[in-house]
Amino acid sequence: MKRFAPAGLASSMPITATPARLLxxxxxxxxxxxxLPALILFTVVVIxxxxxxxxxxxxxxxxxxxxxHFIGLRNFTDLFADRNVRxxxxxxxxxxxxxxxxxxxxxxxxALALDHLMGWLRGLATALRILFLIxxxxxxLAIGYLGQYIFSPTFGALDTLLAxxxxxxxxxxxxxxxxxxxxxxxxANLWQYVGYNMIIFLAGLQAVPRDLYESASLDGAGEVQQxxxxxxxxxxxxxxISLILTLIGGFKVFDLIxxxxxxxxxxxxxxxxxxxxxxxxxxxxxxxxAAISITLCLFIFVLSVALLSILRRREVVV
Amino acid sequence: MxxxxxxxxxxxxxxxxxxxxTVLLLVPLIITVGIALKTRYDLLVNPIGxxxxxxxxxxxxxxxxxxxxxxxxxSVIITTCGVLGLxxxxxSAAYPLARRVGRWPTGIYVYFIxxxxxxxxxGLVPLYRAWQWLGLVDSxxxxxxxxxxxxxxxxxxxxxxxxxxxxxxxxxxxAIDGASQFRTFWTIVFPLLRPVTATxxxxxxxxxxxxxxxxxxxxxxxxxxxxxxxxxxxVGEYSQSWNLIFxxxxxxxxxxxxxFLILQRSFIKGLTGGALKG
Numbered sequence: 001m002k003r004f005a006p007a008g009l010a011s012s013m014p015i016t017a018t019p020a021r022l023l024x025x026x027x028x029x030x031x032x033x034x035x036l037p038a039l040i041l042f043t044v045v046v047i048x049x050x051x052x053x054x055x056x057x058x059x060x061x062x063x064x065x066x067x068x069h070f071i072g073l074r075n076f077t078d079l080f081a082d083r084n085v086r087x088x089x090x091x092x093x094x095x096x097x098x099x100x101x102x103x104x105x106x107x108x109x110x111a112l113a114l115d116h117l118m119g120w121l122r123g124l125a126t127a128l129r130i131l132f133l134i135x136x137x138x139x140x141l142a143i144g145y146l147g148q149y150i151f152s153p154t155f156g157a158l159d160t161l162l163a164x165x166x167x168x169x170x171x172x173x174x175x176x177x178x179x180x181x182x183x184x185x186x187x188a189n190l191w192q193y194v195g196y197n198m199i200i201f202l203a204g205l206q207a208v209p210r211d212l213y214e215s216a217s218l219d220g221a222g223e224v225q226q227x228x229x230x231x232x233x234x235x236x237x238x239x240x241i242s243l244i245l246t247l248i249g250g251f252k253v254f255d256l257i258x259x260x261x262x263x264x265x266x267x268x269x270x271x272x273x274x275x276x277x278x279x280x281x282x283x284x285x286x287x288x289x290a291a292i293s294i295t296l297c298l299f300i301f302v303l304s305v306a307l308l309s310i311l312r313r314r315e316v317v318v
Numbered sequence: 319m320x321x322x323x324x325x326x327x328x329x330x331x332x333x334x335x336x337x338x339x340t341v342l343l344l345v346p347l348i349i350t351v352g353i354a355l356k357t358r359y360d361l362l363v364n365p366i367g368x369x370x371x372x373x374x375x376x377x378x379x380x381x382x383x384x385x386x387x388x389x390x391x392x393s394v395i396i397t398t399c400g401v402l403g404l405x406x407x408x409x410s411a412a413y414p415l416a417r418r419v420g421r422w423p424t425g426i427y428v429y430f431i432x433x434x435x436x437x438x439x440x441g442l443v444p445l446y447r448a449w450q451w452l453g454l455v456d457s458x459x460x461x462x463x464x465x466x467x468x469x470x471x472x473x474x475x476x477x478x479x480x481x482x483x484x485x486x487x488x489x490x491x492x493a494i495d496g497a498s499q500f501r502t503f504w505t506i507v508f509p510l511l512r513p514v515t516a517t518x519x520x521x522x523x524x525x526x527x528x529x530x531x532x533x534x535x536x537x538x539x540x541x542x543x544x545x546x547x548x549x550x551x552x553v554g555e556y557s558q559s560w561n562l563i564f565x566x567x568x569x570x571x572x573x574x575x576x577x578f579l580i581l582q583r584s585f586i587k588g589l590t591g592g593a594l595k596g
Binding site: 030031033034035037038039041042044045046047048049050052053056063106109110112113114116117120128129130131132133134135136137138139140141142145146149150155156157160161164191194195199203248251252254255258259273276277280281286289290293294296297300301304 | 328329331332333335336339340342343344346347349350353362365366407408410411413414415418423426429430432433434435436437438439440441442443444445448463464466467468470471474498499500503524527528530531535545546549550553560563564567570571574575578579582585586
């Protein structure tokens with residue numbers, strides 16, 4: 001400011017009279033003051049504990065005693081041989097992939113339908129949009145208990161409904177059968193979050209300029225062609241976000257399974273984060289639990305980077 | 319096919335899946351409310367029908383037995399303090415990160431964003447030890463600080479994205495008038511951030527209100543329990559009383575549903591902001 005002002009005016013400029021100017025505080029100081037509180041808290045609560053966990057992954061610490069020994073990569077070689085860890089990873093991966101495909105598929109279908117309804121019965125469409133989001137407001141813990149009741153055998157809501165509809169042969173012990181339990185948990189998760197994915201797709205759809213459809217149909221493109229050549233490329237950013245959110249949520253799933261099956265029957269529905277909780281907090285194998293989390297972390301990281309680069313490339317081409 | 323016929327087909331193709339999903343969504347919700355209002359006997363003989371005598375008393379019993387009043391109070395305190403803290407720390411940190419260019423602001427932004435990817439359960443044991451050492455276990459302040467720390471990445475991500483879309487002219491004028499950066503931000507920029515602030519309020523309060531693992535580990539005293547802990551404890555104690563369990567779930571979900579209905583416009587807009595910007 002001062003440099004550009006005529007010499008005689010400079011002293012009368014109010015800005016030069018502020019204490020900050022007189023003390024010649026560096027320009028970046030206020031910026032630092034803005035960022036610092038958040039930076040400190042985030043470092044203490046997230047970064048420091050996560051980094052020290054990374055170190056503990058190479059030790060035999062039990063989480064309590066002052067006795068800590070570095071054991072190199074033994075935790076990692078152990079976990080690759082550990083059947084329970086393998087099951088937990090397979091379950092988490094199955095949960096995440098099935099959820100990603102079905103949740104996003106159903107959500108996209110509903111979003112297309114709702115997008116159409118928006119131009120026809122706007123009031124109903126708005127009401128449905130609100131209704132579809134209600135389940136995501138409930139705590140996953142509550143959904144887990146709800147699922148436990150609905151899927152319980154004979155007296156559960158689902159089996160009762162099936163029996164009332166004279167479909168007795170369809171009734172099952174949904175959560176007691178190791179082949180059905182994971183599917184039931186995935187269904188409960190899907191029920192809760194489809195609305196969320198749908199809202200993201202819907203926003204993408206609503207942002208597609210309508211004249212693109214008009215010119216496409218003038219060029220003789222049919223409904224299906226319009227979807228693949230106009231809609232699908234235009235909603236690429238929404239697809240990216242929706243998929244990434246499902247994947248990250250899926251890898252971290254805990255509360256829902258904890259309440260619905262507690263990992264059972266046996267280990268049939270146990271997720272990686274549940275395994276970490278068991279090893280770290282219940283069995284006092286903290287070093288081992290840390291090694292499992294490091295592996296999960298790498299897994300998530302590699303997968304999100306790979307997926308992001310694929311999805312972003314699709315966005316750029318368009 | 320006539321144009322009108324094609325339109326009818328399209329309308330049907332849109333309505334049928336939407337109605338199907340509406341039914342699929344409403345049936346479990348109605349069953350939940352129904353069970354919450356059933357007597358134990360009614361639940362045995364008529365597990366999914368509408369409650370025969372409507373047992374409004376369940377709500378009171380669940381409220382008393384689960385100590386839901388205390389839990390509700392604790393959840394409100396922790397959620398309110400957490401959200402206010404997040405707005406104060408998150409918005410002010412996002413401001414320079416959105417406005418300055420260069421290696422430092424970008425680096426710090428990426429540092430915060432890392433927190434979105436890392437599974438936070440990873441650090442729980444060291445965090446617990448640190449909180450023990452600081453005397454923050456079994457204190458609401460301790461839990462509020464953890465919630466703020468863990469949600470800062472999301473909050474900063476949302477605020478930074480939005481601030482970048484706010485024109486700078488007003489701030490520059492204020493700076494020329496000699497206003498400090500602090501005053502410029504809180505009196506001129508912050509009021510322009512209302513839409514994203516509403517998003518932050520609803521998204522973070524949802525996470526804090528429903529969070530289970532952190533209160534489970536860090537709040538062991540019964541008089542400090544939050545709503546999910548109350549439901550958890552309730553299930554442990556009355557494992558066969560599904561009617562009371564469901565009553566406690568219904569009561570504890572109402573405040574967050576009310577908040578959503580009040581803020582739903584900005585909520586939907588905010589949730590989907592990222593989908594438009596890409």
